[in-house]
Amino acid sequence: MWIKSSLVLAVLFLVLAGCGTQEPQTIHISVAASLKDVMDDVKPLYEKEHDNIKLEFDFAGSGQVRERVENGAPIDGVVLASAADADTLLKKKFISEKQEIASNTLVAVMPKKSVPTGDIKTELAKARVIAIGDPASVPAGKYAAEFLTKEQLMAGVKSRLVKASDVRQVLAYVESGNADIGFVYQTDAMISKKVQTAYKMSNSSHSPIGYYVATVKDSDVADEASKFMDYMEGAQAQKILKKYGFGVAN
Numbered sequence: 001m002w003i004k005s006s007l008v009l010a011v012l013f014l015v016l017a018g019c020g021t022q023e024p025q026t027i028h029i030s031v032a033a034s035l036k037d038v039m040d041d042v043k044p045l046y047e048k049e050h051d052n053i054k055l056e057f058d059f060a061g062s063g064q065v066r067e068r069v070e071n072g073a074p075i076d077g078v079v080l081a082s083a084a085d086a087d088t089l090l091k092k093k094f095i096s097e098k099q100e101i102a103s104n105t106l107v108a109v110m111p112k113k114s115v116p117t118g119d120i121k122t123e124l125a126k127a128r129v130i131a132i133g134d135p136a137s138v139p140a141g142k143y144a145a146e147f148l149t150k151e152q153l154m155a156g157v158k159s160r161l162v163k164a165s166d167v168r169q170v171l172a173y174v175e176s177g178n179a180d181i182g183f184v185y186q187t188d189a190m191i192s193k194k195v196q197t198a199y200k201m202s203n204s205s206h207s208p209i210g211y212y213v214a215t216v217k218d219s220d221v222a223d224e225a226s227k228f229m230d231y232m233e234g235a236q237a238q239k240i241l242k243k244y245g246f247g248v249a250n
Contacts, residue, residue, distance in 0.1 A: 024054040027225050028074060030065045031057050032081035032211065033166035034104070034140070034185050039079075041240045046231060053224060061166040063137025069094050069216055076219040077229055079211065081185075082139035086212040095214040101232045102211040103247040105186040105203075106143045109174050109195040116198040123181055123198065124157050131173040131182035134163040139209070140170070144183035146206040171195065185209070187245040208250050 024047075031039055036059050043055050060068075062082040066089055069075055078095070080086050086098040108120060117123055124130060133141025141163065148154040162179060164170045167188055173179035175194040189197045203209075213229040215222050231237055238248075 022052075024052050025221055025224060026054045026056055027076045027221055027228060028056045028058075029077045029079060029225070029228065030068055030073070030075045031059050031079040032062045032065065032139070033059045033168045034081055034188055035059075035079055035211065036168070037187075037191060038237075038240055038244050038246070041243075042232075042237055045236060045240075046228065050227075053228075055228070059166070061133060061138035061141075063134075063139075064165075067137075075216055076221050076225040077213065077215045079213050079232070080139075081209070081211050082142070083208070083210055083212065084142075085139070086214060089214065094216060094218075096217055098212040098214045099229060099233060100210045100212050100249040101237070102241045103250050104209045104211070104245075105247070106140065106147065106183060106201040106206060106209065107186050107189050107197045108181055108183055108199040108201070109171070109189045109192075110181050110198045111174060111177055112194055112196050114180070114196070114198070116196075120199040121151070121153065124153055127157075127160065127180040129162055129173075129179040130157055130160050131162050131164060131170045131179035133167050133170055133183075134165065138164065138166055140167040140183060140185055143201075143206040143209060147183075147201050150205050190245045210250050211246070 039057050046055060062080040062085045065078050065080060066085040069089060089095045132144040135141040135145040167184050170182040170184050171188050171192055174182040175192060189195060213232050215225045215229055219225050
């Protein structure tokens with residue numbers, strides 16, 4: 001009888017020990033580069049509230065994020081700074097829906113020591129190097145190109161454009177002085193002590209700037225990924241987005 005009881009207790013101990021050391025479920029989210037600071041704040045809060053979940057992020061231009069999903073990378077969800085990229089994934093059935101969580105403003109930044117003329121057309125005319133994200137894969141670059149085209153400035157600046165792989169690289173070009181002026185989001189300008197916001201672009205000069213979350217349909221952890229996407233619409237995540245200068249969804 002004593003031996004049988006001891007065996008039962010031993011088995012129970014092993015079961016409980018196994019439960020105690022269970023690894024958290026990992027959710028891999030691919031995120032637009034301009035949201036890095038937001039996600040750095042969101043991650044510990046979400047994991048504290050959901051101790052069975054581990055969040056893993058990678059950051060890139062939204063076009064690159066879309067291509068990774070299309071190429072079958074092991075991604076459970078996406079956060080994009082482009083309605084067009086989200087719509088492409090919808091059309092190709094990689095995602096079933098998108099949710100808009102925030103908005104932003106396109107600005108032109110210059111090194112802190114520079115003295116803006118007060119007229120962006122004059123500024124662009126005299127700039128030696130102008131940094132923008134690659135319009136083919138970086139939404140901020142696409143919005144900048146739309147602005148330059150609408151204002152009939154593209155022909156005059158095209159030969160002086162340097163195209164970056166994401167918006168944070170544009171910021172780095174201006175911070176280092178390798179570019180005289182660059183187009184980034186207002187939220188990127190806010191985090192840098194080395195640049196100044198010289199000009200703000202009118203919302204009517206480019207497509208609306210929105211941020212969209214979506215769960216990848218063939219994810220093995222789609223239910224948990226969807227819960228995180230819903231969290232990004234909630235009060236706590238929205239408070240963090242506001243902290244970093246993001247606007248409410250359009």
